[in-house]
Amino acid sequence: MxxxxxxxxxxxxxxxxxxxxxxxxxxxxxxxxxxxxxxxxxxxxxxxxxxxxxxxxxxxxxxxxxxxxxxxxxxxxxxxxxxxxxxxxLVRSFQISAVFAHMTALENVRVALQLRLGTSFHFWKSEKTLDHLNERAMALLDEVGLSEYADTLTVEMPYGRKRALEVATTLALDxxxxxxxxxxxxxxxxxxxxxxxxxxxxxxxxxxxxxxxxxxxxxxxxxxxxxxxxxxxxxxxxxxxxxxxxxxxxxxxxxxxxxxxxxxxxx
Known part of the structure; x- marks a missing residue:
């Protein structure tokens, strides 16, 4: 139980x-x-x-x-x-992994954090403008056991780890x-x-x-x-x-x- x-x-x-x-x-x-x-x-x-x-x-x-x-x-x-x-x-995690395949695990969680903050995704901005989200993103990756995959492209991650990353992006929405x-x-x-x-x-x-x-x-x-x-x-x-x-x-x-x-x- x-x-x-x-x-x-x-x-x-x-x-x-x-x-x-x-x-x-x-x-x-x-x-x-x-x-x-x-x-x-x-x-x-x-x-x-x-x-x-x-x-x-x-x-x-x-x-x-x-x-x-x-x-x-x-x-x-x-x-x-x-x-x-x-x-x-009330946040839903989907049956099929819903993460961006050609972004790193860290970048995926940062996108989710931006959504939670009510800002746009800012794909076109310098990466330095998103550095303030890195600490929280890394904490979420650590919570789901993915710290070592922070800089790994999602497409290169094993299936089970992708599902864990999806949980991390869900948790980013608090x-x-x-x-x-x-x-x-x-x-x-x-x-x-x-x-x-x-x-x-x-x-x-x-x-x-x-x-x-x-x-x-x-x-x-x-x-x-x-x-x-x-x-x-x-x-x-x-x-x-x-x-x-x-x-x-x-x-x-x-x-x-x-x-x-x-x-x-x-x-």
């Missing part, structure tokens, strides 16, 4: 009430009530097509809901735009709440372990909501888990209760077993 776990009575940072998204008659998110508690690491899990990423897109206003309400610290934010959501401290979309997707075991340790470290004093397929990662990190199936909430609780729920086994773990059985049959 997370070292940041709080009591059950802790306040909700983010809530949804009846959150629904339909696309031309298809309901991708169906009447979802979600409550993410202060200081928790909370996971959204479910089989492919369960609606997890669509929920993320609704929360961060990349999609408008068909109906329902989103609240941040008890106040409605449903009508806000994506940039306004980010300014409140988030209250981190929304992580598949943070370990496509990683080998060594990189997964490194990212799990990183999430534990950066979650201190923050709240995290993450979409994650790797149940081992979920079991090691998360205080609470919401299981989605066909766009609706199927179950919710800690890892022990959720993993032992027969409905979850059927919808989530059972789907993996069925895929494996099909693979064996076709071999």
């Amino acid at each position: 997370s070292a940041t776990a709080t009591s059950p009575a802790s306040a909700a940072v983010l809530e949804t009430r009846g959150l629904t998204k339909s696309f031309r008659g298809f309901t991708a998110v169906d009447d979802v009530d979600l409550s993410v508690q202060e200081g928790h690491i909370h996971a959204l899990i479910g089989p492919n097509g369960a609606g997890k990423t669509t929920v993320f897109n609704l929360l961060t206003k990349f999609l408008p809901p068909t109906r329902g309400e989103i609240l941040y610290r008890g106040k409605p934010i449903t009508s806000l735009k994506a940039n306004q959501i980010a300014r409140l401290g 988030p209250v709440m981190l929304l992580l979309d598949e943070p370990t997707q496509g990683m080998g075991a060594e990189d997964v372990d490194r990212i799990v340790a990183l999430i534990k470290r950066v979650s201190k004093g923050r709240t995290v909501l993450m979409v994650e397929h790797n149940l081992s990662v979920v079991s090691r990190l998360c205080d609470r888990i919401t299981v989605l199936a066909r766009g609706a909430v199927l179950a919710e609780g800690d890892y022990a209760s959720v993993s032992n729920d027969p409905r979850v086994r059927e919808a989530y773990m059972g789907s993996a077993e069925n895929d494996a059985e099909k693979a064996r049959a076709s071999a």
Whole structure:
């Protein structure tokens, strides 16, 4: 469990009430009530097509809901735009690494810091004008274990390190709440372990909501888990209760077993 776990009575940072998204008659998110508690690491899990990423897109206003309400610290934010959501401290890290490939790790973090300060990126200015950001940028790189990569072009960094750099650029925006979309997707075991340790470290004093397929990662990190199936909430609780729920086994773990059985049959 997370070292940041709080009591059950802790306040909700983010809530949804009846959150629904339909696309031309298809309901991708169906009447979802979600409550993410202060200081928790909370996971959204479910089989492919369960609606997890669509929920993320609704929360961060990349999609408008068909109906329902989103609240941040008890106040409605449903009508806000994506940039306004980010300014409140809800910052999303994407499934695919979203950093500038031909800039160094240090330069990437400096760009994020400029955004946080409300200034333009100043790509055309002398590098000396950005030197005042170097100390904070280096501190962020150190926080995610990337000090030795400060002067390395991002394109030359291993995949797991790129994802860590993305976390550093997210932290540069001084988030209250981190929304992580598949943070370990496509990683080998060594990189997964490194990212799990990183999430534990950066979650201190923050709240995290993450979409994650790797149940081992979920079991090691998360205080609470919401299981989605066909766009609706199927179950919710800690890892022990959720993993032992027969409905979850059927919808989530059972789907993996069925895929494996099909693979064996076709071999």
